Amino acid sequence: MTGKTRVRVTWCALAVSAVAAFLTPLPLVALLHDDEPETNAPAERFTLEYSGKSIDVMLGEPFVVEIEGRRVDMKLTAKRYRILELDGVSFRYPREFKFSAGKEKRFRTATLEGTDAMIVLYKYESGDASEFISALAKSLSNDWKRKKAKVKQSNRVQNLGAHTLKGKRIEIKTLGHSIRQDFVGLNTTSGVVVLMLQDSAPDQEKPSPQFADAVRMLKESFKISE
Known part of the structure; x- marks a missing residue:
């Protein structure tokens, strides 16, 4: 695996010192490489419930619901x-x-x-x-x-x-x-x-x-x- 190395600090459990009564962080160093996987994950899916009905929708994608016989365009945005x-x-x-x-x-x-x-x-x-x-x-x-x-x-x-x-x-x-x-x-x-x-x-x-x-x-x- 190639590419520059990036350092990230991760934190394990914090312990309370009985003597000093202060917290002691215990940092660990994890080495991560720049050639990380693509971040364009598939769109999240939800179920929209309305007036006793439901419809499956995707985050950021337009959809249509029928309310009192009228079609209404909608989109769920995060x-x-x-x-x-x-x-x-x-x-x-x-x-x-x-x-x-x-x-x-x-x-x-x-x-x-x-x-x-x-x-x-x-x-x-x-x-x-x-x-x-x-x-x-x-x-x-x-x-x-x-x-x-x-x-x-x-x-x-x-x-x-x-x-x-x-x-x-x-x-x-x-x-x-x-x-x-x-x-x-x-x-x-x-x-x-x-x-x-x-x-x-x-x-x-x-x-x-x-x-x-x-x-x-x-x-x-x-x-x-x-």
């Missing part, structure tokens, strides 16, 4: 986004992202993974956002350094919706590839919210189109109900 709702936090994200979730004693997570971008939402019952972020960033940086990667850490501020989230940025260079991860969060009356925003675009001078699209949706739709 939105470009889905909406994540978790413990009072909600925002839009690209519909092609894969979703997974986890629940532990003190926190819940939701992972949204695309090809070049990933969003992980952490919702803690209590604590301090800056302390969680510092612990996460330190643990992750140390893990990458043990893998002989070059790691640069800096402060980061991200304005999402009506909220300002502060935290850390980690820039990683390994195996000739760059990965950028932002950990930002804030304290709320219902707990602590922390977001991990990852971009693994080949050109780190500017964000990947997928990452830029995901962050744009976040900025436009991020809400916290307290």
Whole structure:
């Protein structure tokens, strides 16, 4: 198999340290090749039910239904986004992202993974956002350094919706590839919210189109109900 090699960080289960009481992410590096399969999958099929009747339809394809003796042209179109709702936090994200979730004693997570971008939402019952972020960033940086990667850490501020989230940025260079991860969060009356925003675009001078699209949706739709 030929082509450039792309690095993606995947996340295994998060463990709570009994001593430090912080979460320790355990990143694994998966090597993926550029010669990936075609993404033009067959159209999704649905059953539309109306007035006691039903008809099979394909997403994005026009169809006709008869309502009160009158033929009506219709088409089912998917939105470009889905909406994540978790413990009072909600925002839009690209519909092609894969979703997974986890629940532990003190926190819940939701992972949204695309090809070049990933969003992980952490919702803690209590604590301090800056302390969680510092612990996460330190643990992750140390893990990458043990893998002989070059790691640069800096402060980061991200304005999402009506909220300002502060935290850390980690820039990683390994195996000739760059990965950028932002950990930002804030304290709320219902707990602590922390977001991990990852971009693994080949050109780190500017964000990947997928990452830029995901962050744009976040900025436009991020809400916290307290």
